[in-house]
Amino acid sequence: MRNKLLVGTRKGLLIMNRDGGDWEVESAHFEAIPVVYAFRDRRADTIWVSLDHGHWGGKLHRSRDLGATWEEVEAPKYPEGDAVPPDFSVPAKTNYIWLIEPGGADEPNRLYVGTDPGGLFLSDDGGDSFQLVDTLWHHPSNMHWFGAGRDHPGTVAIQVDPRDSRHLTIGISVGGVYVSRDGGESWEARNRGLYADYLPDPLHEHGHDPHIILASPSNPDVLWQQNHCGIFRSENGGMQWRDISDKNGGPAGFGFALAIDDQDERVAWVAPAVSAEYRVPVDRALVISRTEDGGETWQDLRAGLPQENCYDLVFRHALDKTGDTLAFGTTAGNFYVSDDRGDHWRCLTHNLAVVYSVRFM
Amino acid sequence: MAQVKFTPNLKRFFPDLCECAIDAATVAEIVAAVDDRWRGLADYIIDEQGALRKHVNIFVGDELLRDKQTLSDRVSADTKIFIVQALSGG
Numbered sequence: 001m002r003n004k005l006l007v008g009t010r011k012g013l014l015i016m017n018r019d020g021g022d023w024e025v026e027s028a029h030f031e032a033i034p035v036v037y038a039f040r041d042r043r044a045d046t047i048w049v050s051l052d053h054g055h056w057g058g059k060l061h062r063s064r065d066l067g068a069t070w071e072e073v074e075a076p077k078y079p080e081g082d083a084v085p086p087d088f089s090v091p092a093k094t095n096y097i098w099l100i101e102p103g104g105a106d107e108p109n110r111l112y113v114g115t116d117p118g119g120l121f122l123s124d125d126g127g128d129s130f131q132l133v134d135t136l137w138h139h140p141s142n143m144h145w146f147g148a149g150r151d152h153p154g155t156v157a158i159q160v161d162p163r164d165s166r167h168l169t170i171g172i173s174v175g176g177v178y179v180s181r182d183g184g185e186s187w188e189a190r191n192r193g194l195y196a197d198y199l200p201d202p203l204h205e206h207g208h209d210p211h212i213i214l215a216s217p218s219n220p221d222v223l224w225q226q227n228h229c230g231i232f233r234s235e236n237g238g239m240q241w242r243d244i245s246d247k248n249g250g251p252a253g254f255g256f257a258l259a260i261d262d263q264d265e266r267v268a269w270v271a272p273a274v275s276a277e278y279r280v281p282v283d284r285a286l287v288i289s290r291t292e293d294g295g296e297t298w299q300d301l302r303a304g305l306p307q308e309n310c311y312d313l314v315f316r317h318a319l320d321k322t323g324d325t326l327a328f329g330t331t332a333g334n335f336y337v338s339d340d341r342g343d344h345w346r347c348l349t350h351n352l353a354v355v356y357s358v359r360f361m
Numbered sequence: 362m363a364q365v366k367f368t369p370n371l372k373r374f375f376p377d378l379c380e381c382a383i384d385a386a387t388v389a390e391i392v393a394a395v396d397d398r399w400r401g402l403a404d405y406i407i408d409e410q411g412a413l414r415k416h417v418n419i420f421v422g423d424e425l426l427r428d429k430q431t432l433s434d435r436v437s438a439d440t441k442i443f444i445v446q447a448l449s450g451g
Binding site: 086087143146147148151198199200201204276277 | 373
C-alpha cells in the first residue's frame, strides 16, 4: 500500500499523501506548467516528471529527494535528418514526452521514454542521457504509423517484463503493439486479434491504436489493452488478442485509462466513454467498469460518482491502483478515490486543472 | 470507377452519405465529385485552399494520401478510397 500520489495536471504537479487521515495535498510543483507524466522510480528513489511547455518544448525533470529539489535533465533528441512517419516530410523532434518507465530490477540505470512523434528512447546512465531506439523507429512497418489526438504518432505504453528485462512490450498510437525479446535489438508487431475500424482493412497487420497497454503483475504473459476500438486481452504476451469489450450493453468499450489488479490477472478497471466520435461519458454519467473474470463480464461502479450532467473523461495515465485503493483524475479537474476496489468513491476535489497523470508513489 | 467509402461519423452531418463509385483521375476530382452529390461535403474534407484538413485522413488503397496540399494522387478504376477522420483525442 502506497500512501503518496503524484498528480500531473495542466497547471502543475501535486504530491498528495494520507498520513493517518484522508488524502491531502502536501506540495505543489511546476506551477502553471503542464505536467504530462510523473512517477517515482523506486530503484533509485527518484521522481521523474515530463513537462509540456508548449513554447519551449517537452522537458524532463527529476528529484532525488522526493520533491524537495528538482533538476532538469536534457530531454531526448532525435538524430539530425530523421523525419516523422508515415510520409517522412516533417523533421523529427521531441514534441511531447508521453511517459517514462524504469528498466528491470537487474538494470538499475536503465530508463525508457516514450515520445511524440513515435520514438522510444532509452538511457543506461540513470537518465543523464538518452538514445533513440533506432530498431523500432526505423521498423519497416512505420509507414503505417500516424497521429491520433496529436498530429504525430506517439509511444504511449512501455512494459518491461519483471521476469526478463530484455522482454519489452511497446504501444504506439497509432502504430500498434511491438515486442522485443532481446532488449530492443529487434521487434515484431503483435496485433493479431485487434481490429481498427478507421483503416481500409480493419484486420491489417499494422496501424492499430493502443491507448494504453499493461501487463498483469501476477502473470506478465497476460496483457490488457484499452484500444481506440475496444478493450482487448491477451494470455500469451500479445501473440493473440481477444476483444473483451462489454457485449451485454454496458459501457466498457471505448476509453483511455486502465488499471490491473496486482494479485489477480483476471481483474481490471477501465473508465468508459461513449465512442471515438462522442467523447463524453455514457449518458453523461461517470462510471468505472471492473471485470473480475478476465473480461467475460463487467460491473459498473457508480457509487459516489456524478450521475448527471457530467462531461469528465479519464486520460490514459490518469487512473492507478495500490492495494484496494484506486485513484483517478479527470479532464474536468475532479479527483476521485476508492478504498474498496471501486465499489464506493469519494471526490477529493473538484477544482484541479485537467488531470493528465495519476501515479501512486 | 473508384469506390469511395466514408467514416460513419460523417453521416452525422450528411445523413444519406453512402459508399459510391466515382469516375475520376485524382483524389481531388473525387472530392469535387462527392461534393456535387452531397453539397458542402468537400468543406469537411479540405480547406478553402484545397488542402486536406489537418485531422482528416484519406486512404488510397491501403496507403495514406501523399499529396495533402492538392490531392493530386492518381486513382484508377479499381482504386478504393476511404475518407476518415484522424483519431483526435480527449
